[in-house]
Amino acid sequence: MPAPTSGRPPSPPTEPVPTALPARVTIRDVALRDGLQIISRLVVPTATKLAWVQAAWDAGLRELEVGSFVPPKLMPQLADTAEVLAHARTLPGLHATVLVPNLRGAERAIAGEAHAMLLPISASEAHSLANLRKPRSEVVAEIARIRAARDAACSRTALEVGISTAFGCTLQGRVEDAEVVRLVQQVLDAGAERVSLADTVGYADPAQVLRLGEQVLRVAGPDRFDTMHFHDTRGLGLANCMAALQLGITRLDACVGGIGGCPHAPGASGNVATEDLAYMLASMGVATGVDFDRLMALRGRLGAWLDGEPLHGSIWRAGLPKSMRTDAQAVAA
């Protein structure tokens, strides 16, 4: 089928290219949840997790997803989420999110005074049935119950709903934009305070991020939709983050060491690596508050903490460009 690739179009696109990016972006490191969740062979000791939270705070990270209130039988590696959350809440300025799969999990998040609870809902009905064993409509109903419980408790725990498989699904393949937009509206109507879009299986491309993101912004507005979550499964993680920034997204999920990712693509990269994202943002002059030396120090400890689990990311191997190195790094290089 090879078609010839000769010939250039007569002119470049006429649309202006945006050069204004957000001045400041928050990186939410989700490694303690999305990273550890997938490493089922390993239970990281609670003491190590507390040191991890501390190291992340030392590195200037101010938002962490610290765990998941799922039944301990299903994910023993996240059974200590309440303790990790309690520790995270002691660190000044640290915003702690926990994943909750249902009302029971939400009640634990509220009791633990998490700053935010993140309830995932799948844009793909097939994924919802296979993963949560519920149709999406039941998850929407659960959102309403969680919102009611939160309000009844006079809790300040924010309710974020993450639209997973928003860019495609390993089971059903394509997910239509219109389907995602419709679900976002339902989720907001049910009481979600924020929505985020997640590329759960690493299918997103930057044109899709721009196209779908713009539609969701129109429905949710920039105050309720400011977060995206990308995996680097097929190498497009940072390109997708850049597209999100061009939309005005100011909060991006990532995992230190690029852990996490998709169980359907063994051997592939995981989530966008926090250190690579921090590097891209710093290089573009976008403030994140991250201290690079300390973030690299955290990255350096992961190998031992994760018992040799494969780590990903580029900047760890390549080092910072000369123009961005601190004096100490220049001497070491």
Added chain:
Amino acid sequence: MPAPTSGRPPSPPTEPVPTALPARVTIRDVALRDGLQIISRLVVPTATKLAWVQAAWDAGLRELEVGSFVPPKLMPQLADTAEVLAHARTLPGLHATVLVPNLRGAERAIAGEAHAMLLPISASEAHSLANLRKPRSEVVAEIARIRAARDAACSRTALEVGISTAFGCTLQGRVEDAEVVRLVQQVLDAGAERVSLADTVGYADPAQVLRLGEQVLRVAGPDRFDTMHFHDTRGLGLANCMAALQLGITRLDACVGGIGGCPHAPGASGNVATEDLAYMLASMGVATGVDFDRLMALRGRLGAWLDGEPLHGSIWRAGLPKSMRTDAQAVAA
């Protein structure tokens, strides 16, 4: 120094986001030059290179950089460039570029009837002196001599000048945009028919690509500036390609297997992987003419051809998304 990352800017950027990408993009695979150049321990036999050119053509690639007319003593692994070029010229519709460091190399490119010769000039004076042992002004003068020789020979070999270290330099660090723009003007005045920008050491970020690219477009116009060349050293290769597409760039360099790259960052990724770029473009609906199965077949042969040289790229490990798989791939998965 960790600064807090709390607080969101009041609103997203007001600039419209471009969604129109070029309908068709040419991937120029430069592995036979930029890839092999750096693997100095290995001389790939000419017969293998000819099979490689054929496999690339079979995969739908219609532009290749096939070698470099440098002295064989300096790069024995590229000593057979004339033979590889002669073979490439026999394949219908294949456009063959060769790198030429000077007039002597250009004379060989003209004699071999290359479709294009690419002369690199460094935007960094320090890099120019260290690498070519010439100041940039002497290279500009050489461009004029090459153009004169080409015209005198009534040759149809196009003269492209590649601005290397356009986004930064391992020796001098930052390279100012104004410096690059000034050099582009000089190079065009000296007789270059096309200019391209190369991120020789993997320092570029997408905001810089947009900013610098726009300035160069203003000087050179889209007919004389339609090509960029990115390395993936720090994981930003595809994000930079996306930024280039947003500018209307329609020709992107890449290396199958992500070989090539920067001698100053050992162990890091090399050039953008052809197969990852082809995947991103296909995912976004941009036509390239690439046959994915056959490109993967070529990628699969590289390991043996390159004697176990480390290969890079994501799509090789992760596979295509379900929605993009052919029937044959779906059965195999």
